[in-house]
Amino acid sequence: MSLHEKMNRYLANQQVSYIKLHNLHWYVEGSSFFTLHPKLEELYDQTAEIIDEVAERLLAMGHKPVASFKEALAIATIKELDSKPISGKDTIDALAKDVDWWVKDTKEVIAAAEKEGDVVSADIFTGYLKEYEKLNWMIKAFLK
Numbered sequence: 001m002s003l004h005e006k007m008n009r010y011l012a013n014q015q016v017s018y019i020k021l022h023n024l025h026w027y028v029e030g031s032s033f034f035t036l037h038p039k040l041e042e043l044y045d046q047t048a049e050i051i052d053e054v055a056e057r058l059l060a061m062g063h064k065p066v067a068s069f070k071e072a073l074a075i076a077t078i079k080e081l082d083s084k085p086i087s088g089k090d091t092i093d094a095l096a097k098d099v100d101w102w103v104k105d106t107k108e109v110i111a112a113a114e115k116e117g118d119v120v121s122a123d124i125f126t127g128y129l130k131e132y133e134k135l136n137w138m139i140k141a142f143l144k
């Protein structure tokens with residue numbers, strides 16, 4: 001898979017994550033509601049910025065960013081959640097799994113960008129990796 005295909009899959013996964021984070025933001029229940037509800041909002045806002053930046057980077061590279069749910073779901077590897085109440089524990093477990101995936105997927109894009117000598121894309125995704133690794137640490141700390 002070439003760099004731009006990996007970036008489009010990444011974009012599709014971020015689009016799925018955007019609605020998935022809203023799902024958790026709306027449906028989380030229990031004693032950690034007031035902690036998780038605003039944290040999830042912060043994450044979907046961050047995801048919205050990533051979606052826009054990755055799509056515009058693809059355009060700047062001369063490629064077509066995926067821009068419909070139908071197309072995004074066809075290439076995304078991240079799994080959606082049903083629209084139903086979820087406990088704080090299950091919310092954080094789902095989030096921890098996705099963040100592990102985000103870290104792995106971001107590293108893959110960085111490696112592909114470096115291989116193609118695309119320093120700008122490598123730099124953009126390195127910024128995401130920094131944020132995801134920090135989030136990973138915070139989630140692990142929250143789970144202790």
Ligand SMILES: [Fe+2]
Pocket residue numbers: 025041
């Ligand atoms: Fe909200």
